[in-house]
Amino acid sequence: MADSLTVDGxxxxxxxxxxxxxxxxxxxxxxxxxxxxxxDSVKVRMTLTTMGCPAHxxxxxxxxxxxxxxxxxxxxEVEIVWxxxxxxxxxxxxxxxxxxxxxEPVTIEFNPATFKPKKxxxxxKTPDGKxxxxxxxxxxxxxxxxxxxxxxxxxxxxxxxxxxxxxxxEKKLAPTEIRNQVLEVVTQLITIGLLRPEEAxxxxxxx
Numbered sequence: 775m776a777d778s779l780t781v782d783g784x785x786x787x788x789x790x791x792x793x794x795x796x797x798x799x800x801x802x803x804x805x806x807x808x809x810x811x812x813x814d815s816v817k818v819r820m821t822l823t824t825m826g827c828p829a830h831x832x833x834x835x836x837x838x839x840x841x842x843x844x845x846x847x848x849x850x851e852v853e854i855v856w857x858x859x860x861x862x863x864x865x866x867x868x869x870x871x872x873x874x875x876x877x878e879p880v881t882i883e884f885n886p887a888t889f890k891p892k893k894x895x896x897x898x899k900t901p902d903g904k905x906x907x908x909x910x911x912x913x914x915x916x917x918x919x920x921x922x923x924x925x926x927x928x929x930x931x932x933x934x935x936x937x938x939x940x941x942x943x944e945k946k947l948a949p950t951e952i953r954n955q956v957l958e959v960v961t962q963l964i965t966i967g968l969l970r971p972e973e974a975x976x977x978x979x980x981x
Contacts (some may be wrong), residue, residue: 781809783976784816785842791836804864807855814848816841821860825929830854832966834970835906835916840945874899884960886938886953891960892970909967913961921959928969 788806789799800820808819810903814927818837822830834852841850862870901978907919907925917925927937935949942949956970963969 779811779814779816779844781811783844784811784818784841787840788818788837791833793833796823798865798869800837802859802866802869804866805860810849814846815851816844816847816849817853819853819855822856823860833916834941835914839914849876883944884934886934886957889934890930890932891928891934891937891963893925893928893968894970895924895968897975907963907968911967913966915966917969924956924959925963925968928963931971 785801785806789801791800792798793800793803796803796944803823805822806818806820806961810817818835818841822833834854837852838850839846895907898906900906900910905922907915907917910917921976923941924937927940932940934956938949938953941956942952945952960969
């Protein structure tokens with residue numbers, strides 16, 4: 775076992791993983807329940823803030839990627855569990871103070887009829903065929919064919935509404951059938967730094 779392959783070393787690596795919507799790392803959030811090391815394999819048992827967390831796949835990929843960067847690690851496994859459920863009291867007290875003292879959470883709003891999404895960062899494929907989106911800070915997020923297709927189309931030339939119509943036409947669906955899903959993905963891509971938000975309005979979550 776490499777000297778650096780310790781539970782503390784893994785926990786330190788996991789401090790580089792963030793839920794895109796919360797400016798606190800997953801360790802200080804209290805999402806990591808257990809780290810088990812067996813020779814050159816690491817298994818992390820963790821949870822998410824909510825069962826419907828839209829960043830589920832992104833966070834799992836982030837955690838796996840950070841662990842695999844540790845010298846001596848050949849295999850990383852991430853298990854998402856819901857028992858016990860996460861509650862805010864699991865947060866590190868200092869992290870809770872930082873979060874409470876920080877800016878009010880924001881939401882992103884845009885008019886699909888005028889907003890022309892423009893991609894940033896880049897896209898790659900892993901040897902096993904998984905799609906990875908990489909932002910300008912080199913944070914990596916696991917994607918899908920549909921997300922990659924939307925990101926590739928976001929060249930700043932068409933409005934989001936036009937992009938939705940194009941995608942719907944290719945899938946032989948009505949634009950209304952995919953509209954909400956596309957809006958959710960665009961919001962997520964802006965949040966994690968893969969679409970430029972200049973033409974989007976970043977507004978306080980509670981007014």
